[in-house]
Amino acid sequence: MENYFIVSILLVFLSFVYLKLAIKFKIIDKPNERSSHSKITVRGGGIVFPIAIILFSLFNNFQYPFFILGVLLISIVSFLDDIYTLSSKIRFPFQLIAVILILYQIGIPLNALYLISLFFGVGIINMFNFMDGINGITGMYCIASLLGFYFINTNESIVNNSLIIYALISLLIFGFFNFRKKALFFAGDIGSISIGLLIFYLGMYFTYYLSSPLIIGLIIVYGADATNTLLYRKLFTKESVLDPHRHHIYQKLVDVKKMSHLQVSIIYASIQLLVNIVVYKTYNLDMQTQYFTLSILVTIFTLLYIYLFKKIKA
Template sequence: MKNQFYSALYPEDGNMLLFLLFQFFVSFLITILITPKLIRLVVNKNIGDKPNERSSHKNITPTLGGIAFFISLTIGILMFSLLNTWLPLYLFLMGLSVLFITGLIDDIRVLSAKAKLIAQILAISIVLIGIDLDSISLHGFMGFEEIPSFFKFILIYGTFIIITNAINLIDGIDGLAALLGIIILGIFTFFFFNLGSISNMILSVVLMGSLSAFLFFNLSKKRKIFMGDTGSMIIGFVISYLTINFLSLSNADLGSIGVSPQNAVYFLIGMLFIPLLDVVRVFTLRIMKGLNPFKPDRTHIHHVLIDCGLSHAKSSLIISVLAILNVGIIFTLGMNSDVNIFVVIMLISAVMLQVISFLKNNAGIFNKGISLTDGTHKMIEYFLKSLKEGASVVFRSLF
């Protein structure tokens, strides 16, 4: 029996959009009301984030903002349970609870990378119980259509671990993880809305509402709070779950939302391009230097922009705009099954790496009286010069 209070909003009665807006507003309101209390609690307990040599902030700052994300998601899922009982969503909440507790402990007293990995594996194992392995497909990615169950287990664990930690690592400056989360979740919302997948939409919309409210505090100078590992791992875990559900769509479903089935995986890579490129680049640089790939430093994309003299807000905005443009390019070209999206992604990666290289070699460029426009022109000139030199080397090697 549907709860009468929510019956007017129930999506099966044709009010799906209204129901989602209601969920977004409730999540937004919960975060707005809870966050000031979290700030006071953290300040009183003196458990804020203390700056170190790789920090982008100078003062002790309240953390644990991710608590509001967890509360919002829990309430959103429980509200949905008043309308419909869906076991996979309950299992997801159980797995998320494990990750939430792990992040909470890590934010208060630092956990080792090994301890966090074990907790992530446990959380994934709980969620895995509710995942239909038979429906998961790579849709022809690199020639693979159907894959054995054993490799599906590897795919699921790998997807969760890589994405969760990639989002966690990109959370280094104000607003960045929240903005990228909103962009990715917004795209998932659009797709699942057109497919009528209410459970996936609830996760996306509720977390988007919470992240939108969180930005008011995260970008504030007087009431600032960080989401901490608690928040970044929640964002990554939700996106990982939606990614697996996206891979579970049929070819017909993918076609109905404008995604060519054989380009489905490439499109997911495009959505997550910035965090994935950043983690691959950083880990590669550390390994090449003979360092532990998990040892923190200031080589992330956002650190490079900050070191060039850009503010946190400008750096986060630039990276977010690049993420949107990247998704737009890949989605537009990916609608055509004849386009080799792998080549497109490689070209975009080359451009991004060249730009990062230029900025890395010109630290403080925006502190030297150079405008953002002039700096952009210099980056383009640097890239074209590098492209010309690279083409010359290839030409000489071939001829």
């Protein structure tokens, strides 16, 4: 408990320090025609996420060293991307290395599952980056997702629960600066990529050791929006999937329906919390029931995406 207090104080202090330094050195996000904000705002405030993970390592005898190394590596590259805007050709190899370190930490053997997990891992961390587009959504949604992992882990003891708690503390502190009408700073690539890497690590770890495909339900709200948007762009537009855009449902709710950033963020997090309850109640059932439940969830969210997309477009 004492460590949680110390970590909280440190992260609050470092957040204020970073805010001042970022303003001084102009680490800022300028709005453009595809932005959902209208004023210049500090970026990279999500630096508190990897710092929290590193503090967990320091206070817990350097537990999960390969995972921590992956977080450190990808955080450095992502922070440089926040400052200089790096090419995807530079970012991708480091993302790949970070995912490989995670799979090694978990102990997944070199087989077909490994290759699928490698591809899936890079996709997940980029999904969290693409979905980080309005005030509050990264903080609120990741809190909702991590709470699902926390309660399952309380039953199963797969990882040290402090890892999840440290991340939750960093998200709450980040929320103080970001969960407001006019955010003081954004997560930036360092925030969205590092927290995405953590959630991929937990998701992969839980899925592998519990033999539970239903664990993916803990990120299904983000997954449905990101995956269906990707399919829409590939099938119906000529845009590169790497280019910024405004096709996500959360963007359309803000831009077209004129809902506030905070309203949309709360809706996404609340829906995920409801799904978490379903996952919590069914993750340890027989495989047939899990796959049936997962298929129902995927169908519901796919149909919901199509309905909302068409309704907003109309």
